[in-house]
Amino acid sequence: MSAPRAFDFTGDIAIVTGAGSRMDGEIGNGRATAILLARAGAKVALLDFNVDWANETKRMIDEEGGVSHVIKTDVTDEESCKAAVARTVEIFGAVHCLVNIVGVGGAIGDATVVNLEAWERDFRLNVTSMVLMARYAIPEMRKQGRGSIVNMSSVSGSDRRLHAVLGGNPSLLYPTTKGAIIQMTRAMAAQHGQENIRVNCVCPGMVFTPMTRGRGMTDEMRQARINQNLMKKEGTGWDVGYAILFLSSKEAGWITGLIMPVDGGVSPTRPPPSFLRFFFESSLLSVCSYLAMTDFLRVANCCAQTTAGKADRPALKADTLAEDITGIKNEN
Numbered sequence: 001m002s003a004p005r006a007f008d009f010t011g012d013i014a015i016v017t018g019a020g021s022r023m024d025g026e027i028g029n030g031r032a033t034a035i036l037l038a039r040a041g042a043k044v045a046l047l048d049f050n051v052d053w054a055n056e057t058k059r060m061i062d063e064e065g066g067v068s069h070v071i072k073t074d075v076t077d078e079e080s081c082k083a084a085v086a087r088t089v090e091i092f093g094a095v096h097c098l099v100n101i102v103g104v105g106g107a108i109g110d111a112t113v114v115n116l117e118a119w120e121r122d123f124r125l126n127v128t129s130m131v132l133m134a135r136y137a138i139p140e141m142r143k144q145g146r147g148s149i150v151n152m153s154s155v156s157g158s159d160r161r162l163h164a165v166l167g168g169n170p171s172l173l174y175p176t177t178k179g180a181i182i183q184m185t186r187a188m189a190a191q192h193g194q195e196n197i198r199v200n201c202v203c204p205g206m207v208f209t210p211m212t213r214g215r216g217m218t219d220e221m222r223q224a225r226i227n228q229n230l231m232k233k234e235g236t237g238w239d240v241g242y243a244i245l246f247l248s249s250k251e252a253g254w255i256t257g258l259i260m261p262v263d264g265g266v267s268p269t270r271p272p273p274s275f276l277r278f279f280f281e282s283s284l285l286s287v288c289s290y291l292a293m294t295d296f297l298r299v300a301n302c303c304a305q306t307t308a309g310k311a312d313r314p315a316l317k318a319d320t321l322a323e324d325i326t327g328i329k330n331e332n
């Protein structure tokens with residue numbers, strides 16, 4: 001008898017929100033995740049507001065012999081989330097995995113200028129939508145005695161070393177919502193751990209996906225984004241998708257509450273201000289100064305090439321996806 005294959009999702013039913021991609025035929029985080037789950041044997045419910053974009057994902061899955069079904073869903077609408085979960089159960093019989101991908105750059109500017117209507121729209125889109133999906137997926141997972149939820153955050157909302165919110169973005173909305181997703185993930189993991197429902201989170205770095213590339217990214221900006229990681233290598237939706245595949249798998253069955261960076265090593269290069277302050281203010285200064293300075297120089301060297309964590313970094317053009325759908329302007 002052969003040993004069981006690892007990362008086999010045969011018999012598992014997965015829901016992926018934002019399973020489409022805003023660029024024809026291109027690979028975003030949601031599309032890559034859906035394809036990889038289907039490739040591993042899962043039956044995948046492809047939830048998206050834009051049915052054409054999700055159908056393109058289904059076409060790609062069909063081509064590989066995978067099983068999926070498109071369900072038109074607005075994840076900001078509770079009834080729509082409820083109906084999408086019910087439809088998934090109707091078609092495939094159960095729900096084991098939920099991957100909450102939907103999110104936008106959205107509302108622009110700092111607290112003094114941000115359009116509060118857009119702020120509330122995007123808080124609902126980036127954060128509340130994940131609660132709404134979980135509200136209806138978790139009861140189905142309970143029936144199966146197990147479940148996995150993976151939420152999409154960003155390095156804009158996290159820091160690998162401190163596991164705290166760093167901020168540093170020209171807009172207040174994006175890092176605030178992505179930071180909220182991290183803490184929500186931890187809280188949900190604590191609430192549902194004893195039910196054998198795991199809740200984890202991925203924090204992609206500057207991956208080259210349709211969400212960013214269509215927004216006026218020059219070759220220089222693209223190279224600067226690549227330079228921010230330790231590997232000097234560009235990340236893609238596939239890199240993010242594989243991390244989500246792992247976290248959703250039975251092999252990750254003892255992993256919950258994890259905030260996983262997928263960033264080629266961007267986050268460890270950021271200066272941890274409180275950490276350095278500790279060294280400089282501490283009575284151990286003389287002992288530690290050499291170590292602190294070498295660490296500082298290493299960090300400063302990396303940060304000389306990076307715009308991560310800086311509020312005045314050159315911004316991409318606004319992400320108008322939510323503006324286009326709702327008619328609410330990103331800016332006042």
Ligand SMILES: NC(=O)c1ccc[n+]([C@@H]2O[C@H](COP(=O)([O-])OP(=O)(O)OC[C@H]3O[C@@H](n4cnc5c(N)ncnc54)[C@H](O)[C@@H]3O)[C@@H](O)[C@H]2O)c1
Pocket residue numbers: 017018019020021022023027028029030031047048049050053054073074075076101102103104105125152153154155203204205206207208209210211212237321
């Ligand atoms: N590209 C990056 O560098 C990067 C980095 C970190 C995190 N992310 C995160 O990745 C996610 C975007 O993933 P992607 O690359 O697949 O993006 P994408 O923009 O190509 O796809 C997003 C999909 O979500 C759908 N959608 C939007 N609003 C919806 C709604 N109300 N209901 C249902 N579906 C809706 C869209 O129709 C689209 O198909 C976001 O959460 C973003 O914050 C991206």
